[in-house]
Amino acid sequence: MKGNQSQSALKKLLYNIADDLLILGHRNSEWTGIGPLLEEDIAFSSMAQDKIGQSLAIYELLHQLGEPHPDTVAFMRNANQFHNCQLVELPIGEYQFSLVRHFLFDHSLLLRFQGLTDSSYEPLAQVSQKLVGELRYHVMHADSFIRQLGTANEDSIGRMQTALDIAVPYALGIFEKSPEEEQIISEGIFTGEQNLYDAWCREISKTTSLTSLKLPELNPEQAITGGRQGKHTKHLQLLLDEMAEVFKLEPGAEW
Amino acid sequence: MKYTKEDILKWLEVVKDPEIPVISLVDLGVITNIDIGPDDKVLVDMTPTFVGCPAIDYMKKEVEEVLAAKSVKFDVRVSFKSHWNSNRITEKGRTALKKFRLTPPARYQVFPDLDILKHATCPNCDSQDTEMKSPFGPTLCRSLHYCNNCRQAFEQFKPV
Missing domain, CATH: 3.30.300.130 (Fe-S cluster assembly (FSCA))
Known part of the structure; x- marks a missing residue:
């Protein structure tokens, strides 16, 4: 675990995770003030706060490994330097889209951190244990709304189904392997994207099977990938410009 | 010393x-x-x-x-x-939370069973005939509930 090579594999995995958290956290925060119900406004705002805090915890790990300060990493990179999957950067759309994305993504996130509690990189295992407890609430929230809106009436089922059909190919991109994948597995840092994908298929099917929603065929060949290598939709740079607007006015400012 | x-x-x-x-x-x-x-x-x-x-x-x-x-x-x-984790809250702390009308988090073994959230004990009337309205409340550590017995909304410190 000490070699330079494995350190770069570890960093790559940490960037994937932290960037996913930061970008989805920012997207969730866009519901603050405009949620369809007061409780949902609060829920998305809380999940935004959780996820951005969680991203900070991972950027701190990277900082300890010699990467720049978390603020610099969060605010000063361009879109092509981000490693998040494309799913998380898509605009919030209508509520059903944000909900379906939250469902698809957060199941993968909970499973990922559950797996990482056994990571050979001890600081990551420690943080993961902490995050698993918090993320259970995110998944619980997602599942309860998928169940309600996936069974309520024709309108809600139709809207959820459309959102699911659009989001699934992007969700398959969560599991895009990096060139360092083999090393990440052999070093015991993480059990790997394939294992995560298999577990994820089982978990999301469990919830959708209780509804009238049809899970689109989960065919890895239809995955929309590239995010992990810095290839993004046009939406990410726009998000970053907005997120960093104030920071960039005076990068060294003490708040 | x-x-x-x-x-x-x-x-x-x-x-x-x-x-x-x-x-x-x-x-x-x-x-x-x-x-x-x-x-x-x-x-x-x-x-x-x-x-x-x-x-x-x-x-x-x-x-x-x-x-x-x-x-x-x-x-x-x-x-x-x-x-x-929420098991770290002391008995004294739990009593203080309840007096503040905030349901203390249920103690758990290994990890919390989320079903306990759905029937949090009402801090006002001690009824367990309650339902969870949302796992997210005014702060990250609180969830929203409603008591069917005394018909009051209340909050719980989440078990984590």
Whole structure:
């Protein structure tokens, strides 16, 4: 675990995770003030706060490994330097889209951190244990709304189904392997994207099977990938410009 | 040695959770370790309830102020080495939460069964005929509930 090579594999995995958290956290925060119900406004705002805090915890790990300060990493990179999957950067759309994305993504996130509690990189295992407890609430929230809106009436089922059909190919991109994948597995840092994908298929099917929603065929060949290598939709740079607007006015400012 | 760990815990009892001002940081369980170095320097380890908790910097500052007022040398560190869970809340803390009309988190083994959330005990009438309205409340550590017996909305400190 000490070699330079494995350190770069570890960093790559940490960037994937932290960037996913930061970008989805920012997207969730866009519901603050405009949620369809007061409780949902609060829920998305809380999940935004959780996820951005969680991203900070991972950027701190990277900082300890010699990467720049978390603020610099969060605010000063361009879109092509981000490693998040494309799913998380898509605009919030209508509520059903944000909900379906939250469902698809957060199941993968909970499973990922559950797996990482056994990571050979001890600081990551420690943080993961902490995050698993918090993320259970995110998944619980997602599942309860998928169940309600996936069974309520024709309108809600139709809207959820459309959102699911659009989001699934992007969700398959969560599991895009990096060139360092083999090393990440052999070093015991993480059990790997394939294992995560298999577990994820089982978990999301469990919830959708209780509804009238049809899970689109989960065919890895239809995955929309590239995010992990810095290839993004046009939406990410726009998000970053907005997120960093104030920071960039005076990068060294003490708040 | 001029002071013991117990003295320091006692001093820190005046520092309350800024969002729930009836419970001290000690009873909340966010003070994870206290050491006194050979030069009488006090080392305090703290950990946030939730990773994204915005109150942790504020709490750290308050701890530092208490120690500074006692004219001791200190170092207060925030880390996840020993992480917080809701079982760390003391009995005294639980009583204080209930008096504040906030349901204390149910104690659990290994990890919390989320079903316990759906039937949180009402802090007003002690009924268990309650339902969860949302796992997210006014702060990261609270969920929203409704009591079918006394017909009051209430909040619970989430078991984590």
